[in-house]
Amino acid sequence: xxxxxxxxxxxxxxxxxxxARCLDDLIAHVPASLRAGAAINLAPxxxxxxxxxxxxxxxxxxxxxxxxxxxxxxxAYRHHIPAAVRAITARAEFATSYTPYQPEASQGTxxxxxxxxxxxxxxxxxxxxNASMYDxxxxxxxxxxxxxxxxxxRTRVALSRALWPDYRETVRTYLSALExxxxxEVPFDPQSGAIDIAALERxxxxxxxxxxxxxxxxxxxxxxxxxVAALTRRAGAIAVSATAEPLALGLLKPPGELGVDIAVGEGxxxxxxxxxxxxxxxxxxxxxxxxxxxPGRLVGETHDRFGRRAWCLTLATREQHIRRERATSNIxxxxxxxxxxxxxxxxxxxxxxLRELASRNVELAHRAADALAAAGIRTRFDAPFFNEFVxxxxxxxxxxxxAERAGLLAGVALGGYWPELGSALLVSVTEMNTQSxxxxxxxxxxxxx
Numbered sequence: 001x002x003x004x005x006x007x008x009x010x011x012x013x014x015x016x017x018x019x020a021r022c023l024d025d026l027i028a029h030v031p032a033s034l035r036a037g038a039a040i041n042l043a044p045x046x047x048x049x050x051x052x053x054x055x056x057x058x059x060x061x062x063x064x065x066x067x068x069x070x071x072x073x074x075x076a077y078r079h080h081i082p083a084a085v086r087a088i089t090a091r092a093e094f095a096t097s098y099t100p101y102q103p104e105a106s107q108g109t110x111x112x113x114x115x116x117x118x119x120x121x122x123x124x125x126x127x128x129x130n131a132s133m134y135d136x137x138x139x140x141x142x143x144x145x146x147x148x149x150x151x152x153x154r155t156r157v158a159l160s161r162a163l164w165p166d167y168r169e170t171v172r173t174y175l176s177a178l179e180x181x182x183x184x185e186v187p188f189d190p191q192s193g194a195i196d197i198a199a200l201e202r203x204x205x206x207x208x209x210x211x212x213x214x215x216x217x218x219x220x221x222x223x224x225x226x227x228v229a230a231l232t233r234r235a236g237a238i239a240v241s242a243t244a245e246p247l248a249l250g251l252l253k254p255p256g257e258l259g260v261d262i263a264v265g266e267g268x269x270x271x272x273x274x275x276x277x278x279x280x281x282x283x284x285x286x287x288x289x290x291x292x293x294x295p296g297r298l299v300g301e302t303h304d305r306f307g308r309r310a311w312c313l314t315l316a317t318r319e320q321h322i323r324r325e326r327a328t329s330n331i332x333x334x335x336x337x338x339x340x341x342x343x344x345x346x347x348x349x350x351x352x353x354l355r356e357l358a359s360r361n362v363e364l365a366h367r368a369a370d371a372l373a374a375a376g377i378r379t380r381f382d383a384p385f386f387n388e389f390v391x392x393x394x395x396x397x398x399x400x401x402x403a404e405r406a407g408l409l410a411g412v413a414l415g416g417y418w419p420e421l422g423s424a425l426l427v428s429v430t431e432m433n434t435q436s437x438x439x440x441x442x443x444x445x446x447x448x449x
């Protein structure tokens with residue numbers, strides 16, 4: 001693709017359109033002291049190698065994330081990614097492929113998507129899974145829209161308040177275009193951190209469309225999903241589970257076996273690095289009876305005219321494939337490369353490996369909680385948790401600052417999302433953390449007590 005620089009007239013027209021006098025107005029919000037020191041003064045006459053070395057030395061003055069021991073989680077998790085995942089996803093035939101509009105020319109891509117769907121059904125315990133979910137938050141919103149298509153006369157959506165904030169906001173944004181839909185939040189129990197079952201029951205009337213609950217939830221708590229699903233289905237509504245840490249599904253009972261109708265989530269933990277918040281790979285699985293209401297697309301297995309095994313787009317309800325008014329979703333792109341990474345990762349781990357890794361995460365998280373408890377920092381909730389947990393630290397900002405000085409990214413302060421948790425910190429632990437890091441974390445967080 002050729003690049004054509006903007007002319008002065010082009011630049012002037014764009015500035016006039018947005019009401020800016022000059023290009024500097026676009027960065028006027030940056031403090032003047034920072035702007036004054038932002039210039040890179042390179043001596044004239046240097047060759048390319050010399051300039052690259054000088055710029056590299058400047059960049060080395062920054063502290064990279066790899067210099068810290070991380071306990072960040074809250075929807076994006078740091079796991080080891082085998083080299084084979086990158087090796088396979090970097091192959092040109094995968095890295096350059098797009099939506100398989102012509103399956104006969106895209107058998108490799110469609111087979112990979114088919115295997116991804118198969119693995120998602122195995123993890124969720126449901127009958128059918130699709131492809132093309134952007135991430136966990138949008139997959140959750142799409143699940144609510146799907147429930148509305150299944151039961152269009154019902155008008156109340158119950159969201160667990162212990163869902164991730166971005167998930168709840170995404171659902172509200174998607175539903176804002178629909179009339180007469182009421183979104184209510186179900187509180188969490190202040191002692192356990194799990195959903196308040198009695199509060200959900202009070203909202204589970206004949207108007208209830210669906211109930212959406214985390215599994216585990218945003219606090220790392222393993223919710224009583226079977227009880228929630230049973231209560232929801234008794235009301236004639238649809239039970240939806242959302243999972244941001246899919247590794248938990250390698251150990252917990254599958255949502256489908258607990259009565260969930262639609263299971264969605266984020267697959268980033270399966271072979272995708274947590275870099276700048278993305279990319280993600282949302283997933284969705286449901287019961288066969290609701291297949292026609294699923295968004296996105298579905299790859300199925302068939303045979304060609306010679307009787308050989310082949311793959312094709314069995315169901316394509318995106319607006320690119322069919323008339324917009326008949327589409328179940330306006331999802332516009334695919335996630336086949338991210339889904340391929342997840343497929344390679346899961347195939348390498350296998351059923352036993354995934355379970356062992358999930359168990360290892362639980363073990364390490366509880367070791368970390370024990371180390372903090374020994375330093376006087378106790379967990380905020382008493383329900384079982386997977387690989388992240390909430391602790392009270394008094395002043396989270398001060399605790400995080402102390403930890404940063406010690407080379408630790410100690411967790412996520414929750415007060416900005418839940419005011420009643422103003423003294424709370426969410427700590428996430430994976431197989432990438434060590435016992436020595438737990439001791440350092442305990443010392444840093446307890447330093448202000």
